[in-house]
Amino acid sequence: MADGSDTTLMAEQTAKTPQGLVAGLRSFAAEHGGAKAVIEYVGKRGARIVLVGEDGVWGDQFAGDTGVARRACAEAGVTVENAWERELMDQMRSSNDLWRSMGRRPMSR
Numbered sequence: 001m002a003d004g005s006d007t008t009l010m011a012e013q014t015a016k017t018p019q020g021l022v023a024g025l026r027s028f029a030a031e032h033g034g035a036k037a038v039i040e041y042v043g044k045r046g047a048r049i050v051l052v053g054e055d056g057v058w059g060d061q062f063a064g065d066t067g068v069a070r071r072a073c074a075e076a077g078v079t080v081e082n083a084w085e086r087e088l089m090d091q092m093r094s095s096n097d098l099w100r101s102m103g104r105r106p107m108s109r
Contacts, residue, residue, distance in 0.1 A: 017071045025076035056093030
C-alpha cells in the first residue's frame with residue numbers, strides 16, 4: 001500500500017512506545033505535582049519533550065520522533081501544549097544551577 005494509507009497510519013499508531021520514556025515522564029509529573037509538555041522537532045535527532053511541572057521546575061526528555069513523543073506523553077498522562085504560551089513560560093522557574101552553567105558557556109558569534 002502507498003504511504004499515508006490507513007494501513008500505514010495504523011502501523012505508526014500501534015508502534016511500541018519506549019516504556020523508559022513513559023516512566024520518566026510519569027516520574028517527573030509525579031514529583032512536580034503534574035506537568036505539561038511542549039514537543040519540539042530537533043531534526044535527525046528526533047524530538048525534545050520539554051516538561052514544565054506545576055511547581056515551575058522544568059526538564060526534558062528525547063524521543064525518536066514527534067509521534068513517539070506524543071504517544072509517550074499520552075500514555076504518561078502529560079498534557080501536550082501546541083506552542084509556548086505565555087502562561088506556560090511564566091510558570092517556568094530556572095534553577096540557580098542552570099543560571100550558573102549558562103554563565104560559564106562562552107558566547108560565540
